[in-house]
Amino acid sequence: MLTFSVTILGSSSAQPTLTRFPTSQVVSLNERLYLVDCGEGTQIQLRKFGMKIGKINHIFISHLHGDHIFGLPGLISTMALAGKKGELHIYSHSELKMMMEHLMKYINEFDDFKVVYHPLNFRKRAVILEDSKLIVESFPLKHRIPCCGFIFSEKPHELRLRPDKIEQFDIPIKERVAIKGGASFQTSEGEIIPSQELTFPADPVRSYAFCTDTVCRKQILPIIRKVDLLYHEATFAHDLSDLALKTYHTTATQAAELARDAEVNKLVIGHFSSRYKNVASLVDEARVVFPNTFAANDGDRFEL
Amino acid sequence: MLTFSVTILGSSSAQPTLTRFPTSQVVSLNERLYLVDCGEGTQIQLRKFGMKIGKINHIFISHLHGDHIFGLPGLISTMALAGKKGELHIYSHSELKMMMEHLMKYINEFDDFKVVYHPLNFRKRAVILEDSKLIVESFPLKHRIPCCGFIFSEKPHELRLRPDKIEQFDIPIKERVAIKGGASFQTSEGEIIPSQELTFPADPVRSYAFCTDTVCRKQILPIIRKVDLLYHEATFAHDLSDLALKTYHTTATQAAELARDAEVNKLVIGHFSSRYKNVASLVDEARVVFPNTFAANDGDRFEL
Numbered sequence: 001m002l003t004f005s006v007t008i009l010g011s012s013s014a015q016p017t018l019t020r021f022p023t024s025q026v027v028s029l030n031e032r033l034y035l036v037d038c039g040e041g042t043q044i045q046l047r048k049f050g051m052k053i054g055k056i057n058h059i060f061i062s063h064l065h066g067d068h069i070f071g072l073p074g075l076i077s078t079m080a081l082a083g084k085k086g087e088l089h090i091y092s093h094s095e096l097k098m099m100m101e102h103l104m105k106y107i108n109e110f111d112d113f114k115v116v117y118h119p120l121n122f123r124k125r126a127v128i129l130e131d132s133k134l135i136v137e138s139f140p141l142k143h144r145i146p147c148c149g150f151i152f153s154e155k156p157h158e159l160r161l162r163p164d165k166i167e168q169f170d171i172p173i174k175e176r177v178a179i180k181g182g183a184s185f186q187t188s189e190g191e192i193i194p195s196q197e198l199t200f201p202a203d204p205v206r207s208y209a210f211c212t213d214t215v216c217r218k219q220i221l222p223i224i225r226k227v228d229l230l231y232h233e234a235t236f237a238h239d240l241s242d243l244a245l246k247t248y249h250t251t252a253t254q255a256a257e258l259a260r261d262a263e264v265n266k267l268v269i270g271h272f273s274s275r276y277k278n279v280a281s282l283v284d285e286a287r288v289v290f291p292n293t294f295a296a297n298d299g300d301r302f303e304l
Numbered sequence: 305m306l307t308f309s310v311t312i313l314g315s316s317s318a319q320p321t322l323t324r325f326p327t328s329q330v331v332s333l334n335e336r337l338y339l340v341d342c343g344e345g346t347q348i349q350l351r352k353f354g355m356k357i358g359k360i361n362h363i364f365i366s367h368l369h370g371d372h373i374f375g376l377p378g379l380i381s382t383m384a385l386a387g388k389k390g391e392l393h394i395y396s397h398s399e400l401k402m403m404m405e406h407l408m409k410y411i412n413e414f415d416d417f418k419v420v421y422h423p424l425n426f427r428k429r430a431v432i433l434e435d436s437k438l439i440v441e442s443f444p445l446k447h448r449i450p451c452c453g454f455i456f457s458e459k460p461h462e463l464r465l466r467p468d469k470i471e472q473f474d475i476p477i478k479e480r481v482a483i484k485g486g487a488s489f490q491t492s493e494g495e496i497i498p499s500q501e502l503t504f505p506a507d508p509v510r511s512y513a514f515c516t517d518t519v520c521r522k523q524i525l526p527i528i529r530k531v532d533l534l535y536h537e538a539t540f541a542h543d544l545s546d547l548a549l550k551t552y553h554t555t556a557t558q559a560a561e562l563a564r565d566a567e568v569n570k571l572v573i574g575h576f577s578s579r580y581k582n583v584a585s586l587v588d589e590a591r592v593v594f595p596n597t598f599a600a601n602d603g604d605r606f607e608l
Contacts, residue, residue, distance in 0.1 A: 015382050016348050022378075040378040041345045044320050066408070070378045074326075074344040077370045078319050095409070102406040104370070105399070 001203045002030040002133070004154065004304040006229060009045035010037075011270040011296040013213075013235050013249075014067045020298055021045055022067035023271055025231070026056075027152050027208060029134055035059040036150060036210050042071030043078050049299050054084055058129060060136065061092035062212060063147035069096065073103050076115060085112045091128050091138070093146055094119035122146040125223060130155075139223050141214035143248045149214070151223060153207040159199035169193060206304040209264075212271045215245060216254035221262045228304045230264040231296065233271035237282055252282040256289035270296030305507050306334040306437070308458065308608040310533060313349035314341075315574040315600040317517075317539050317553075318371045324602055325349055326371035327575060329535070330360075331456050331512060333438055339363040340454060340514050346375030347382050353603050358388055362433060364440065365396035366516060367451035373400065377407050380419060389416045395432050395442070397450055398423035426450040429527060434459075443527050445518035447552045453518070455527060457511040463503035473497060510608040513568075516575045519549060520558035528566045532608045535600065536562060538573035541586055556586040560593035574600030 005028045010021030022039025026046070033055045035042070046053050053075070062068055072090075079088065090096065097117040118128065120138050129136040133155055138148040158180035165171070169187055171179065179185055185193045209224040212233035224230055235249035244251050250258075252269055259267035267290050272279050279295045286293040294302070309332045314325030326343025330350070337359045339346070350357050357379070366372055376394075383392065394400065401421040422432065424442050433440040437459055442452040462484035469475070473491055475483065483489055489497045513528040516537035528534055539553035548555050554562075556573055563571035571594055576583050583599045590597040598606070 014385055016351070016378075018351055021348070040375065041348055044325070044345055047320070047322055064409070066377055066381045070374075070381075070407075071344065073370055074320075074374045077374075081318055099406050099409065102403050103374075105368070105403065 002154075004029050004206050004208070006208055006231065006268075006302045006304070007049060007051065008268075008270065008296040008298055008300045008302075009042055009049065010039045011272060011298055011300075012039075012067070013233075013271045013273050014065070015274040016040065016067075017274050020272065020274075022070070023062075023212060024068075024071060025210070025296075026051055027210075029152070029154070031055070032057075032131075032133070034134075034136070034152065037062055037068040037212075038071040038075060039067045040070040040074075043075045045298065046075075053079060054082060057086070057088060058136075059088065059090045059092075060128075060138075060150050060210075061090060061096060062141070062149065062210070063143055063145055064093050064096060064099070065143075065145065065213065068213075069099075072096075072100060076100075076104065080113050083113075086114070088113070088115045089118060089129075090115060091118045091120055091136075093122070120148050122148060137223075139220065141211060141220070142217050143213045143215070147213060149209060149211040149220065149223075151207060151209045151227065154205045156205055157202040159195060159202050161199055165193075165198045169198070171198070208304060213249060215248045216250045216258065218258070218261075221258065224258070224262045224264060226263050226265075228265045229268065229302055230259050230262065230266070231268045231270060232258060234269035234282055234286065235271050235273050237276075237285055252286040253289055256286035256293055259286075259290040259293065265292065266302070267293040268296050268300075268302055269293060306458075308333050308510050308512070310512060310535065310572075310606045310608070311353060311355065312572075312574065312600040312602055312604045312606075313346055313353065314343045315576060315602055316343075316371075317537075317575045317577050318369070319578040320344070320371075321578050324576065324578075326374070327366075327516060328372075328375060329514070329600075330355055331514075333456070333458070335359070336361075336435075336437070338438075338440070338456070341366055341372040341516075342375040342379060343371045344374040344378075347379040349602065350379075357383060358386060361390070361392060362440075363392065363394045363396075364432075364442075364454050364514075365394060365400060366445070366453065366514070367447055367449055368397050368400060368403070369447075369449065369517065372517075373403075376400075376404060380404075380408065384417050387417075390418070392417070392419050393422060393433075394419060395422045395424055395440075397426070424452050426452060441527075443524065445515060445524070446521050447517045447519070451517060453513060453515040453524065453527075455511060455513045455531065458509045460509055461506040463499060463506050465503055469497075469502045473502070475502070512608060517553060519552045520554045520562065522562070522565075525562065525566045528562070528568060530567050530569075532569045533572065533606055534563050534566065534568040534570070535572045535574060537575035538586055538590065539575050539577050541580075541589055556590040557593055560590035560597055563590075563594040563597065569596065570606070571597040572600050572604075572606055573597060
């Protein structure tokens with residue numbers, strides 16, 4: 001199977017701490033890197049955790065609060081200085097383009113490097129990127145300003161040819177691609193062998209859902225249902241559920257309830273309020289509801 | 305004497321490295337903190353080096369390149385979130401205000417906290433701040449875009465009263481302030497005792513000059529003459545003097561020549577190109593010309 005992982009670059013909420021930068025993470029599928037949110041210091045964290053800045057061609061921005069975007073100007077400048085070519089695609093609220101262009105006014109002209117902004121739809125689920133391996137969709141969350149979650153889903157894999165059957169029926173190379181796609185095979189004697197007899201099942205399709213910043217929102221359950229990994233913000237412990245509601249954030253217990261109800265495989269909580277010097281209590285609280293919960297810490301890598 | 309020091313928060317040039325953040329430093333005089341430039345991650349460095357963000361009320365921005373300003377939005381947001389009151393004064397090119405206001409659009413309203421922008425004059429030396437202890441002046445440097453240096457000078461100190469003379473002439477408390485300011489004293493017998501007989505000399509007045517980013521510019525020599533500490537950029541070693549000239553930067557040798565010709569006490573070089581994994585060679589190069597040279601490293605504190 002291809003490597004499919006999520007690396008946490010920042011796990012704090014609005015204010016960074018000595019150990020937690022603001023929100024940013026890298027979704028990595030088969031050496032392709034997709035950046036999700038870009039808080040201040042993202043370029044520094046990318047370097048620290050050995051991730052190649054030049055490999056990032058797509059950035060997904062959940063919303064326009066500073067702790068999710070203030071790393072963009074520096075990251076883009078560094079890409080340009082490092083001679084990056086081609087297009088960098090940023091998926092965000094439409095206003096980001098203007099905000100960035102004002103700030104980048106004095107950055108030197110980029111020769112063969114262009115930033116392309118793609119406006120998100122904050123009203124409904126939508127496919128925003130599809131490449132050979134992956135589909136990325138956005139879906140509405142509910143925060144103080146327009147905010148989206150993202151779901152990264154592998155495309156269906158091919159069936160895997162059985163070496164014993166290839167030999168038994170002496171299947172020519174040119175027919176193998178079709179069989180992996182589900183076609184049957186006709187032997188020289190005219191016998192039809194169905195694909196499922198010639199192959200092992202395809203690798204399961206994996207998916208990752210990213211949800212921050214938002215009030216606890218049951219409407220997302222059908223969207224995040226059975227994902228392999230759910231990242232959900234848990235800015236507060238549940239004793240501050242009133243504050244969470246007021247500031248449009250989620251508690252650790254609520255995040256765990258969503259994970260349980262959506263039957264996801266694993267939950268990672270993050271976007272911790274800087275008041276928590278140690279987030280073990282938040283993880284403990286969540287594990288009462290959903291045992292397979294882990295804290296996001298800067299530098300952590302979660303494999304799907 | 306009051307504590308007068310400079311703490312380096314960032315010593316890299318355009319691109320941060322694993323050990324060097326972009327330009328920022330704190331000038332500290334008697335517990336008052338003055339921030340100079342504000343590259344990405346400045347708020348993180350302030351925290352790391354134990355400097356109280358809430359104590360900063362004045363920020364001096366040399367020019368509008370990203371590696372000197374991209375930390376401002378996050379720093380201001382954090383100040384606001386931490387409940388800072390009153391005014392934060394930012395001294396910069398007049399365009400910064402508009403650039404920042406676009407980016408800060410989605411930051412919540414600050415109740416009793418206001419950012420006040422003061423435009424710098426890039427044509428001539430000018431006093432930009434004067435408080436009870438300090439005078440800050442800007443002066444023109446020469447870079448690809450308008451750029452200023454800053455000079456921080458202590459105000460003249462009072463003369464120090466001699467305890468033996470106070471006793472000898474039984475000087476009343478209410479007359480002592482005038483004597484420390486240079487007034488003479490009349491004894492009950494009508495004798496006039498000049499101030500210099502009653503006092504020790506005042507502590508020497510110290511000054512700090514900050515010069516980045518700029519080509520080597522002899523015109524600054526009268527301004528930085530005999531400062532206690534000169535911070536000057538040395539983006540490149542002298543074998544790259546052509547590149548330095550082309551990009552409007554200075555070499556280590558050139559910075560040392562300025563320090564020598566201006567008869568400063570100590571030179572700190574910084575704003576190192578990320579190509580230098582080890583900057584010892586730059587310091588060695590400078591010390592050939594000006595022995596009292598040191599490298600700026602993130603976290604270093606230089607006392608005046």
